[in-house]
Amino acid sequence: MLLKLLISFLIIYINIFSINFSTEEIDWIKDNQKTTFTINAYNPKHIYLYENEAGVLSGVYINFFEKISKETGLNFKFQTLKRDDMLNLLNKGEGDIIFNVSKSINRKKNYNFLPTLNSYTLGVYSKNESLIDIKYLEKYKVGMIPTSSDSLLINQFYPHLNNVISIADNGNFGFWALENNTIDALIGKSSNDILKTYKFTPFENVPPSQLWMAVNKNHPTLEKIITKFKLEFSTKEVADILKNERPYFYRQLLSNQQLLARIKRRYSNIKVLIPDIDDMLPIFYRSKNKYSGYIIDRLEELSKLTGLPIIFTSDSENYDIKAIDSKMFQSNQNKNKQNLYYIPYYKIQIGIFSKHDANFIDSFQGFENKRVGIISFEDIDTNLLNFLHNFDFYKIYPDTTEALNAILRNEVDYIIGDFKIISMGVANKYLENKIKVAGFLGGNNTIGFGIKKDADLAQLVDKLFPNHLAESRILQSELSVSKKLSPNYKYLLLMLSTFFIIIATLFYLLRKATIASKKEKRITKALVESFEAANELNDEDTGNHILRVNLYSKFLAEKLKCSSKFIKEIGEYASLHDVGKIAISDMILKKPGKLTSEEFEEMKKHVIFGKELIKKMQLGSIAENIALYHHEKWNGKGYWFGLSTDAIPLEARIVALADVYDALRQKRVYKDGFTHEVAVEIIKKERGEHFDPALVDIFLIHHKEFDKIFISH
Structure with missing residues (x-):
């Protein structure tokens, strides 16, 4: 307590950054305190904006506009629209704000467009994984909703697709046509199938895009104010909202499916096998006798979604989910091994670290006549071991701490492991001035959950992990945030x-x-x-x-x-x-x-x-x-x-x-x-x-x- 009090005395300057409104904006806010601006949302089915179980709109953008309202006193009212009503508003240039729309030349006459967080890739959905070859799409009956953002991108990047069938939009993104075999394939956004029910193959030539928030040109000052708040609405803030919303959002989506019901009948709790390591930052770590990290957050979401408690165990024979199923250079080969379903959550980038005076290395040949330490949480790839046998010395370390201590003791010249994990280990131990990056070896392997025997549980975990482009990027940003666990x-x-x-x-x-x-x-x-x-x-x-x-x-x-x-x-x-x-x-x-x-x-x-x-x-x-x-x-x-x-x-x-x-x-x-x-x-x-x-x-x-x-x- 004394130390905390002393630290507070040291802080004599912390700048407070608040939104700096212009005089014009302040006057406009004062003049519009009694005005209610309507926010119209078409088909709000994404976590950024969706109707909850009570029929009330929830999601990231509800939080966003509540923040604007709280800090300015402006009033906003959300309402959902049918497709025809939304198109009618857009065509007439009416409505204050319209969510989840595509941008076109005609619409720009009446609206200014701000990008939303609803990013996506465009691709083709099919029911049979072996059915569709996207290179020869002309062979199939392909459906698409006309006048949508999908159609605008297809006309731009694939104008030769003239056999596309126009299908009506009944509110479920056109999947009804695919389900009823009216079409063989459906062109749509990666974010449409949140539960990963269908096979999705992205178009290689279409860049990632986003839906837009259309702000009526009759309200130019309102657009400026929204833009300023968007700049302040940080990635961390969005990630925190997503973490709170995701369990409820997915529970609502799964409420009418038998998958969740089967799991709740089968389990009274879910036993998770935790590794005997302390410092796999940011994926997994122990702090104050508590498990923390990215995978712990995901497991807590699983508990909220199912209503089943998570029990951590060290019993390697009696578990349902293996929290870290990894071979640092070979983890993908674990898939379906011994009835173990593999759900990846982290892509490995192999990095090389050394003391600051060591040579920079960009290939395995640079290790000749050097002492090499390798961080591995389980086993090492056989090919890599065979390669290392050509060297005079190498040693395997079970975790980051032991490897960093070894390089500080001059036991090894270099250590190899995942770049982010070692980087955060270096930062957490305040070793930035002693241990530096000495090269990269690439790598496309992953770390994931190993799920024992139960295909239903594996499917549920797979559905829970973010695949929506923007959602995934924001939650994955947690893996780049340095955490200080111990004082210097x-x-x-x-x-x-x-x-x-x-x-x-x-x-x-x-x-x-x-x-x-x-x-x-x-x-x-x-x-x-x-x-x-x-x-x-x-x-x-x-x-x-x-x-x-x-x-x-x-x-x-x-x-x-x-x-x-x-x-x-x-x-x-x-x-x-x-x-x-x-x-x-x-x-x-x-x-x-x-x-x-x-x-x-x-x-x-x-x-x-x-x-x-x-x-x-x-x-x-x-x-x-x-x-x-x-x-x-x-x-x-x-x-x-x-x-x-x-x-x-x-x-x-x-x-x-x-x-x-x-x-x-x-x-x-x-x-x-x-x-x-x-x-x-x-x-x-x-x-x-x-x-x-x-x-x-x-x-x-x-x-x-x-x-x-x-x-x-």
Whole structure:
């Protein structure tokens, strides 16, 4: 608890990125608070937008528009449409927003089109896996729904397919015609058959595409607002929504099928065989005596879907699902071995790692006369073993930890294994400066679930795993997120030593507030330097940010020809602009996503706390004004007091510009840094809005000096 409290004292600058609406957009939002905008959805059967068991629309985009409504006060109403009604709206140019439509030249006259998350590939469905050869599609009776996005793509990429049969759309994407043998094959989207009932063969020449959200051109400002929220709607946010929605969505789809009923009759629980490894990040790992990782998330979905508890076991004879069925270089050969059904969930890319001074390798020949370690969770491919017998030395390690320790002890020169798994092992153990990527060997093998004997259970697991293009990409992104499972103790010791300097200095300053001016300033300087040292340790967040803000601010004051006292004080105290954040809750400061309105109101109080703390230090009005007013804006739309123009003290106006420039340039864990040129353009656009026009003019004349300060510090 003490460590957590100390860490919260170190965080003195976390930039809050919220959607920045223009004056026009803000006025439009105010004028349309009582308007209800209708969102029309045709055939909402995807997880992004679907009708739940109660007949209420659910899915990712419900969450998306609820977020817009909560943060703007705008009102939205969803309603489902029949196909003819949707086409009628599109043709007449009516309706506010229409979901899941294709884009055409005629429709562009009345609507602007924004891409949805509903990505797909176009292909051919058939009931018999051996029936259709897509290269000779002209031989078969092929059906397609006319005036659909499918037909637009076919006309563009396969205009010679003139024997396609037009079939009516009765709401099930045309599968009725395939089921009744009216056609041999059906052209459709990969996302249509969510339960994987049919054989799907994609067209090789048609690129992945998406359906669109059509926004009526009568609402151009609404389109801009939706676009801004789409940019903020992160992959992680969508992945979290998908993880919550998927079990309920698939349970609804399976409710009328016998498959789920048979499994629930057959099992009272599902026993999962867990490997004796700790660090197969991000697929599987143990943390605080708890199993976690991508496959654990999928198993939890299976439990929610079936209502059956998952029991983890180490009994290799008594299990239903083997969580990790892998041969690191040969896993595909496990399929149907000993009545074991194989469902892949992870594609392997073989990587080579070494200490930073080793040679880069791009083929097996590079291992000659080298000591090679291999990470394998089970067995090694016989061909690879035969190849390695030609080398003087190789050794097999059961998991990432042992292999990384071996290379650190110089037991081996290189280790081979899955690139992502080893990379995350390196990151989790803070070894980035010691162990580097030394090459790639490719590989098309996979890791998957081994399901013992039961074809129904294998089919259910296969259905649950994402095959819809966008859904799969978003959930698979979880496999690219680095996870830190253990603290970097060396790093924490450095931080702790800084904590004590800061805390001791703060108490000293508060007790000696009436001390002689010269001595007070020396202590203040030590305080500022302590904060700067603490921030340098935390380079993922602020780095040298506060030092650079001092330098930018002093530079601007010099160009304004301010008094020497003003220049000296702003150069010393600009870095204390966010000192009040030490009084803000750690739960708010460290929150990875956007703050709620209540949390943001609490965050804004840091300017009050900062001013009061500096007042007790008796540093003078310039330091106090910087802390209290640096979030005010020239146009009066800042906080805490909503001051505007010259009512904002000059020192606060200067620090505001310096602070924003550096924040734009900085790379954060949740964003990439902007280039100097982009940062300059953003500040230029905010002339007379956020920033004092006179300061922006000086900045534009001398902007290269800002770039030099950023690069050199």
